Amino acid sequence: MGERIWTAGLAVIGDEILSGRTQDKNVSQIARWLNVQGIRLAEVRVVPDRTEKIVAAVNALRSENDYLFTTGGIGPTHDDITVDAIAAALGVAVVHHPAAVATLERYYESRGGVNEARLRMARVPDGAELIENRVSGAPGIKIGNVFILAGVPHITAGMLDALTGTLEGGRPVVSRTIGSWVAESEIAELLAAAERRHDGVAIGSYPFFREGRTGANFVVRATDPAVVDATIADLTASLEADGRQVIADGI
Template sequence: MSAASPESARIYTAALIVIGDEILSGRTHDKNIAQIASWLGVQGIRLREVRVVPDVTEAIVEAVNALRVRNDYLFTTGGIGPTHDDITVDAIAQALGVPVVVHEEARAILEAYYTSKGSTLTEARLRMARVPEGAGLIPNRYSGAPGIQWGNIYIMAGVPHITAGMLDALTGSLEGGAPVLSATLGCWVGESEIADLLASTEKAFAGVQIGSYPFFRDGKTGVNFVIRSTDAEELAACTTQLTQDLAAQGHHAIEGGI
């Protein structure tokens, strides 16, 4: 096994606040949690917690102030559009103790965008140029309205494909540790039958985490194991050892999962 350097051993963490009454009501199914978690993993950052809050200023303020101080990064999605209930910018500015201002670069971007569409920058649309004072912008190649960055807070749209574009624009710009690598094994076995084996395997490989995901299919019980590590050699060694130990107990592990 290769030894991790002090830099790669540093674990960078992020939290996500999903903002919107439509998520909590069930009218809209959130797709951003999975895509942000996956993107963060590639950047070497662990998504440690997610909170879903309504379009209520007090709830947003409390969540922002709680999560931004115990994580390296905080992401928010939703509530930065042109309508009266898009209160995310105002709430985050309140949490930070700074005023809301119109970002002149954001104004220019929006004006150019709507002019190119044969339209104008109305007062409602100008709301999307409002930021907490001192903020920078996150490019948005889809709808003109940029995302917002203030310190370690990244304020993004709630529409998944726009969120994805903003993540693309941020790729490589955040400091992170070693990317999290993973391997998957599937096995037709009851989870309780191999619980002790999983515990002993994870203990033997200190830099590895093993997730166990049972399922019932075709009248049979099975489990998929997702093995994660920032060290490729340790990941491979653990995967090989678990495969051999399952075989020793009479269980055939299928690479890639079932």
Template sequence: MSDHETAITAAVLVIGDEILSGRTKDKNIGYIADYLTAMGIDLKEVRVVPDEEVEIVAAINALRSRYTYLFTTGGIGPTHDDITADCVAKAFGVDISHDERAVAMLRSRYENPADLNEARLRMARIPHGADLIENPISKAPGFRLGNVFVMAGVPSIMQAMLDNIGPLLKTGRTMLSTSIDAQGTPEGAYATGLGAIQKANPGVIIGSYPSFDGKSFTNQIVVRSRDEALLQTARSAVEALVAELVAARPTKVP
């Protein structure tokens, strides 16, 4: 099968004014990316939107129609600006109300029934038709509706929810990766040749990644593919390009 036929794709929608203002530093995107990559799922897009209904609904509808899965983080707490659940319901055109399953989960956390106040009960409002995602840490559940998985923004809770989601996801062919050291060759010297190799090897993805240690730049060329044979063919071509450029360097006079 081709990569196009086997690819399972995903997007992440991060919801919250606190992320956009810089008050909270996102720790979820990288974790989700690593988690999905290990399952052979391609994370293709990440968006960050404010706590505004029109923005959230538009992003949900755009991303859920474009990718196999959409994962959202944030906006499912007890405060007035936690509107993710309502926005998901609106995006799908379904009603939302207190879900008795979610209420029971919250009751298991609070020994005193009076502690389960109106604000906390907001976390039990679930769009109709959704399946719950268990939360072993604070009990307030996330939920799944269609191909959209709604999770908490708190990293430890999000990670626990993601572990519960994992078995439900379709897995794809794992993306293989290999790196080639450019051996001091600047990107400008190999950019044209690398582009030609990419064009000749459509089954691979080639990227060039410079880093700076405070004194000098080093470049790593990374080749990725789901096909081992294609990966090695492209790697050999990149190695040959680098070797040719290194050999062509002027000899330094001592």
């Protein structure tokens, strides 16, 4: 029977994303990192800094997926409510994690010392473990299948780096791309037919208009590299038989 697919949900927490002030960069970096771990990003929800919205997203995504990641809202200020909201979602108390307190005391020793706001960043849902933050002071948090990460992308990246290789996953999705200066609407049936001829493969068609011309990239995705290669060969042959020039690795 089919291989086990591991999935993750992602909750992006922050008014600044929903207001349009900040361009999110975490969806794509977490998606790519997850794929290397053999885990598929199955759904993202972007929610505001409001407890009931965070709780609803966290409970939906953690139960529907093997893993849930969250970004944002773990800083020292009043608008950082992620830890409290996730503790509420899980029905556990919020406690100060001793190792996080020690880390923050060390980090702020030469930066004016800890204060109440800084110690907020040592608060975790009861029972949580820490995720190392190699970039700044405050750690990430792991509780059950929930991974609570920072929102600032380079800090998020450091936490992902610390988690690399620690999560169980399946085979990564492999993808290859070819391109052609063709309107996708001219070869739509050809694409669909190529997808039907190969099991476990998805062909995505991504059109663009560039240098005054219409083109498209075709991305073939599957967990079996041999299936990807066979589909690329088949699709290339089909396009060429239809009189289209194919550009390896896409345009």
